[in-house]
Amino acid sequence: xxxxxxxxxxxxxxxxxxxxxxxxxxxxxxxxxxxxxxxxxxxxxxxxxxxxxxxxxxxxxxxxxxxxxxxxxxxxxxxxxxxxxxxxxxxxxxxxxxxxxxxxxxxxxxxxxxxxxxxxxxxxxxxxxxxxxxxxxxxxxxxxxxxxxxxxxxxxxxxxxxxxxxxxxxxxxxxxxxxxxxxxxxx
Amino acid sequence: xxxxxxxxxxxxxxxxxxxxxxxxxxxxxxxxxxxxxxxxxxxxxxxxxxxxxxxxxxxxxxxxxxxxxxxxxxxxxxxxxxxxxxxxxxxxxxxxxxxxxxxxxxxxxxxxxxxxxxxxxxxxxxxxxxxxxxxxxxxxxxxxxxxxxxxxxxxxxxxxxxxxxxxxxxxxxxxxxxxxxxxxxxxxxxxxxxxxxxxxxxxxxxxxxxxxxxxxxxxxxxxxxxxxxxxxxxxxxxxxxxxxxxxxxxxxxxxxxxxxxxxxxxxxxxxxxxxxxxxxxxxxxxxxxxxxxxxxxxxxxxxxxxxxxxxxxxxxxxxxxxxxxxxxxxxxxxxxxxxxxxxxxxxxxxxxxxxxxxxxxxxxxxxxxxxxxxxxxxxxxxxxxxxxxxxxxxxxx
Amino acid sequence: xxxxxxxxxxxxxxxxxxxxxxxxxxxxxxxxxxxxxxxxxxxxxxxxxxxxxxxxxxxxxxxxxxxxxxxxxxxxxxxxxxxxxxxxxxx
Numbered sequence: 001x002x003x004x005x006x007x008x009x010x011x012x013x014x015x016x017x018x019x020x021x022x023x024x025x026x027x028x029x030x031x032x033x034x035x036x037x038x039x040x041x042x043x044x045x046x047x048x049x050x051x052x053x054x055x056x057x058x059x060x061x062x063x064x065x066x067x068x069x070x071x072x073x074x075x076x077x078x079x080x081x082x083x084x085x086x087x088x089x090x091x092x093x094x095x096x097x098x099x100x101x102x103x104x105x106x107x108x109x110x111x112x113x114x115x116x117x118x119x120x121x122x123x124x125x126x127x128x129x130x131x132x133x134x135x136x137x138x139x140x141x142x143x144x145x146x147x148x149x150x151x152x153x154x155x156x157x158x159x160x161x162x163x164x165x166x167x168x169x170x171x172x173x174x175x176x177x178x179x180x181x182x183x184x185x186x187x
Numbered sequence: 188x189x190x191x192x193x194x195x196x197x198x199x200x201x202x203x204x205x206x207x208x209x210x211x212x213x214x215x216x217x218x219x220x221x222x223x224x225x226x227x228x229x230x231x232x233x234x235x236x237x238x239x240x241x242x243x244x245x246x247x248x249x250x251x252x253x254x255x256x257x258x259x260x261x262x263x264x265x266x267x268x269x270x271x272x273x274x275x276x277x278x279x280x281x282x283x284x285x286x287x288x289x290x291x292x293x294x295x296x297x298x299x300x301x302x303x304x305x306x307x308x309x310x311x312x313x314x315x316x317x318x319x320x321x322x323x324x325x326x327x328x329x330x331x332x333x334x335x336x337x338x339x340x341x342x343x344x345x346x347x348x349x350x351x352x353x354x355x356x357x358x359x360x361x362x363x364x365x366x367x368x369x370x371x372x373x374x375x376x377x378x379x380x381x382x383x384x385x386x387x388x389x390x391x392x393x394x395x396x397x398x399x400x401x402x403x404x405x406x407x408x409x410x411x412x413x414x415x416x417x418x419x420x421x422x423x424x425x426x427x428x429x430x431x432x433x434x435x436x437x438x439x440x441x442x443x444x445x446x447x448x449x450x451x452x453x454x455x456x457x458x459x460x461x462x463x464x465x466x467x468x469x470x471x472x473x474x475x476x477x478x479x480x481x482x483x484x485x486x487x488x489x490x491x492x493x494x495x496x497x498x499x500x501x502x503x504x505x506x507x508x509x510x511x512x513x514x515x516x517x518x519x520x521x522x523x524x525x526x527x528x529x530x531x532x533x534x535x536x537x538x539x540x541x542x543x544x545x546x547x548x549x550x551x552x553x554x555x556x557x558x559x560x561x562x563x564x565x566x567x568x569x570x571x572x573x574x575x576x577x578x579x580x581x582x583x584x
Numbered sequence: 585x586x587x588x589x590x591x592x593x594x595x596x597x598x599x600x601x602x603x604x605x606x607x608x609x610x611x612x613x614x615x616x617x618x619x620x621x622x623x624x625x626x627x628x629x630x631x632x633x634x635x636x637x638x639x640x641x642x643x644x645x646x647x648x649x650x651x652x653x654x655x656x657x658x659x660x661x662x663x664x665x666x667x668x669x670x671x672x673x674x675x
Contacts (some may be wrong), residue, residue: 021194022362032192035361059464061324061357061457064545285597346596374631384597398598405591406598412591 013135140173195358202333256286282317304543448477613656
């Protein structure tokens with residue numbers, strides 16, 4: 001079982017990201033389960049979403065406390081949220097930032113990855129200038145970093161479920177897949 | 188058949204569409220809202236031919252469904268927590284009038300304190316209203332059960348309303364892959380039938396009017412009788428569904444690895460799904476544990492429980508609701524069912540998961556290990572995971 | 585009205601096969617409204633206020649009291665702005 005936690009702000013599309021990922025994983029024939037943080041969502045407030053992936057049917061119906069992978073959609077959350085809480089050693093931490101993995105000072109023994117999803121989203125006109133929608137770009141990067149799901153499945157899931165600008169969103173995922181910077185944990 | 192990833196709430200919406208519900212009336216309440224939003228989408232896009240009636244409260248929503256049923260229409264509604272409590276009066280009307288309404292319930296804790304998270308107090312409090320009650324453990328089961336519910340509710344011998352429960356957020360807002368059966372197959376499973384008791388403008392009659400002490404008791408008895416007879420119909424509807432769609436759920440009280448079990452835990456709702464994972468884990472460690480799931484709470488599976496009791500040393504009940512002044516809601520009923528049974532296993536009531544407290548695999552593992560140690564004379568009830576002051580904590584030697 | 589010996593004779597739902605229209609409630613009355621149409625303006629307030637729909641309107645537009653349903657509550661007499669209705673004791 002592989003467990004992912006998304007950190008974002010209300011309105012940035014973290015929950016939709018977990019949903020698109022679910023569809024992509026499902027297209028590859030695995031079992032999947034996604035859910036938002038069980039609470040009240042407000043625009044701008046820190047939010048979380050979760051995804052479980054497994055080759056066999058998923059039976060656990062409980063929150064995720066020790067994820068294998070954490071995805072941070074908004075770099076400003078690094079200051080206010082403990083994004084690595086419970087993150088497994090040797091797991092994956094993917095952050096939307098213009099910085100390189102080496103430039104971040106985060107106490108985490110695992111694979112670090114960064115991608116400037118905001119720049120990609122702005123360039124492709126996703127969302128507004130003040131509130132770019134970065135969720136589809138980050139999924140492309142996630143595919144590359146974890147190898148969990150094929151980029152083709154991500155873009156197929158995007159075209160199936162994104163009502164606005166599906167082509168630009170798919171392009172964002174592709175660009176992030178290519179541009180993501182990864183610092184693998186030393187063996 | 189087409190597999191679609193969807194939430195438990197959408198599974199309710201899709202099922203009501205597949206059932207061709209002719210009248211839908213509901214009032215929004217978290218976490219039920221998206222069920223009705225999706226139905227509204229279906230109606231506005233023309234995918235669903237339904238009288239979608241907007242109302243000003245849950246009480247009115249239920250009244251609309253009762254009236255629709257009185258005219259012979261297939262109806263659907265959904266609610267949660269405070270909304271269900273507001274309906275309470277009319278729930279008796281629906282059952283007494285033999286209105287085969289299907290209602291999705293998203294189990295949500297009751298205020299105060301205000302909560303949007305899951306427990307089962309809201310629907311357990313409707314135990315005696317004459318509604319059949321199903322509790323689901325997956326989104327697939329939600330969709331399948333709504334369809335089975337129509338089959339049971341509209342059976343000429345039964346004609347009772349049915350609630351289909353799902354845990355708030357654990358199903359309502361969680362996405363899983365769900366197999367959506369083809370429309371034609373659903374039509375064949377639950378064809379629209381004309382109710383034997385409908386209001387007819389050509390032949391005026393009164394429904395639900397005043398009845399004296401000479402006849403009221405008999406009218407109550409026929410509802411009780413229909414409820415008793417529904418046990419058989421619930422099992423048949425599940426088996427028939429299995430033959431047609433390849434999925435069935437084991438009737439009223441499905442069991443998991445109980446055959447040679449020393450102790451069995453009785454769960455309800457999504458905790459059951461998690462518990463199977465824990466049973467497998469404990470079995471690998473050589474511990475003889477099993478699981479029984481209260482899929483149907485009304486009618487109560489008393490025979491199934493008596494059968495289960497004949498072969499185990501102890502039964503633990505995981506209650507996500509309780510009755511003030513006594514014990515967990517399921518516990519008292521299970522204990523009652525054992526009165527008639529020859530063998531009387533030890534019992535323990537674990538009240539947990541209240542107000543959305545997470546029932547993790549670790550929590551259930553702890554409960555199983557406790558149950559394995561239960562001896563005669565031990566305490567029979569515990570609020571499991573309660574944050575107690577240090578002086579109340581018992582340190583087991 | 586049919587009579588029922590056991591529960592098995594009942595319809596499945598509590599349905600009364602005699603419509604309200606055909607059930608007389610005249611026996612409940614101790615006073616009866618008597619309408620003198622002399623000053624009646626056909627305002628129909630009596631018709632509107634009657635809680636038992638015991639006042640109908642005839643072909644010529646006059647209100648008519650249907651005594652088989654009237655329970656003698658006197659609301660019509662109170663509401664009539666022209667005091668055309670008086671309550672008389674039943675004998």
